[in-house]
Amino acid sequence: MLPRRAVRATSGPSIWLALAFGLDAIIAVIAILIGRGLNLAELLAAGPLLACARCGGRMTALVAGYAIALCAIVTGVIGASSTSSEGYRFTIVGGAGVFAGFVAVIRTRREGALIRISERVQRAILRPLPAELGGVAFASHYQSATTQALVGGDLYDMTMTQFGPRFILGDVKGKGIDAVGRCAAVLAVFRELVFGEPDLARLAEQMDARLSRDMDIEDFVTVILAEFGPGLVRIVNCGHHPPVKLAADAGGLQLMAPPRYEPPLGLHPHPAPQDIALRPHDRLLFYTDGLVETRNRAGRFFALDARVATALATPDLDGAVRGVVKLLLETCKANVEARDNMGRTPLSSAAIDILKSLPHIENPNGLIFPAGFTRQRTRGPVSVSGFSAPKVRLGRAIANLAEADGSPPLAQFGFHDLRRSAASGMAKLGVDLHVIERCLNHASGTFGGVLGIYQKHKFEDAMQRAMDAWGAHVERLVTGAARDNVVELAKVRS
Numbered sequence: 001m002l003p004r005r006a007v008r009a010t011s012g013p014s015i016w017l018a019l020a021f022g023l024d025a026i027i028a029v030i031a032i033l034i035g036r037g038l039n040l041a042e043l044l045a046a047g048p049l050l051a052c053a054r055c056g057g058r059m060t061a062l063v064a065g066y067a068i069a070l071c072a073i074v075t076g077v078i079g080a081s082s083t084s085s086e087g088y089r090f091t092i093v094g095g096a097g098v099f100a101g102f103v104a105v106i107r108t109r110r111e112g113a114l115i116r117i118s119e120r121v122q123r124a125i126l127r128p129l130p131a132e133l134g135g136v137a138f139a140s141h142y143q144s145a146t147t148q149a150l151v152g153g154d155l156y157d158m159t160m161t162q163f164g165p166r167f168i169l170g171d172v173k174g175k176g177i178d179a180v181g182r183c184a185a186v187l188a189v190f191r192e193l194v195f196g197e198p199d200l201a202r203l204a205e206q207m208d209a210r211l212s213r214d215m216d217i218e219d220f221v222t223v224i225l226a227e228f229g230p231g232l233v234r235i236v237n238c239g240h241h242p243p244v245k246l247a248a249d250a251g252g253l254q255l256m257a258p259p260r261y262e263p264p265l266g267l268h269p270h271p272a273p274q275d276i277a278l279r280p281h282d283r284l285l286f287y288t289d290g291l292v293e294t295r296n297r298a299g300r301f302f303a304l305d306a307r308v309a310t311a312l313a314t315p316d317l318d319g320a321v322r323g324v325v326k327l328l329l330e331t332c333k334a335n336v337e338a339r340d341n342m343g344r345t346p347l348s349s350a351a352i353d354i355l356k357s358l359p360h361i362e363n364p365n366g367l368i369f370p371a372g373f374t375r376q377r378t379r380g381p382v383s384v385s386g387f388s389a390p391k392v393r394l395g396r397a398i399a400n401l402a403e404a405d406g407s408p409p410l411a412q413f414g415f416h417d418l419r420r421s422a423a424s425g426m427a428k429l430g431v432d433l434h435v436i437e438r439c440l441n442h443a444s445g446t447f448g449g450v451l452g453i454y455q456k457h458k459f460e461d462a463m464q465r466a467m468d469a470w471g472a473h474v475e476r477l478v479t480g481a482a483r484d485n486v487v488e489l490a491k492v493r494s
Helices: 002-009 013-037 041-051 057-078 083-125 176-193 200-212 306-312 317-337 349-357 388-405 415-428 433-439 449-454 460-479 489-493
Strands: 154-161 164-172 221-229 232-238 244-246 253-255 274-277 283-285 370-373 381-383
Touching: 013 041, 013 057, 041 057, 041 083, 057 083, 083 176, 154 176, 164 176, 176 200, 176 221, 200 221, 200 232, 244 306, 253 306, 283 306, 283 317, 306 317, 349 460, 415 433, 415 460, 433 460
Parallel strands: none
Antiparallel strands: 154 164, 164 221, 221 232, 232 274, 244 253, 244 283, 370 381
């Protein structure tokens, strides 16, 4: 992370402009201090040559003029041994400036052409959605997590077929530029098969069969396929976040959970279609993990709550989407401001025993949960950077257990549900609210406002007792018996 951030921080033209000015200033000072003993004025040509690597023609010309001015100052201060040597200095610095300006102009034009080609290719992969198709209005917002990239790991497309308007929304494994190729492959298969298969569930199975041939063993694609008809939309969900519905006559959002959990494409799903009734002015929000896995400064995930419902109720559909995006960006900003305030949470004895029973993956970074190697395999295992993949595996494991036991399938859930269960459960066990918030690493609530400024105690012992009590409670729910050395805090107080 740090090398990448450093590269991004020093890649801007303004940084290179400052470096060029600073380098020439240092050279000029050294040349004046040394005097005629060692002629360094010619080295002022380094400034324009440095600037042309990242700056445009005008900025490079500015640096060239600055270098010539410094050359004149140095010559005026230390003097020139002869007229020819003085002309030689100006020729070197001025010639370097002209050459650097020419290189900067050529490079800028070539980069501009490459950017235009790249944008056209990326827009060909993700075509803009129509404002209206088949009597249904649409609005969208797409923003890649990779700087200067229009396309990331999410995909969407819509087309008019003989069966009605059909829509796909998905998320491939991976992020940024590396995922663009996989997005293109998924969309190519969708565009090829969408016109020939009348059954939406069968379309998903056919896409899985086609894509699985070229996927690695751990690759997958979560997708939602939707087909709009008179008064309803038929949805097939393969491991993706379910949409939410805002009815025209209701103030709250309704989560359109699938009838049963199905794995993503690449893991051989067999989905069942889900019909959702739509009346005039009803709205459906389709989204990817970039929306619901964003966290605020208190560590809470972005919630599809009343604020989102209010934004979606905006009469103008594009304005409604912009309102949701504004809420998301405000959450991201608060999260960035709070990253340096991350705390430590102790583990219960039961959790430690589980970790000790698992095979340890040796890695130079000392990570407990390494996510695997980088694509170039240059740094070894890296830390987990997202929650989509483990969420898919966890959901599949839960579904398999429920099927084996003959139990009803578990409703759609998110990781924030686990945090909510832990917070509510610890409160029931008698854990103080401020200790629960420390366990959840919350920066607001009890520790908000003035108290958060002055209260710096970590409550580490109390957190450890709380986590032990919660671990014993979970273990009792699973096995029917708790550890002898852990008791509920409520019983101790009574």
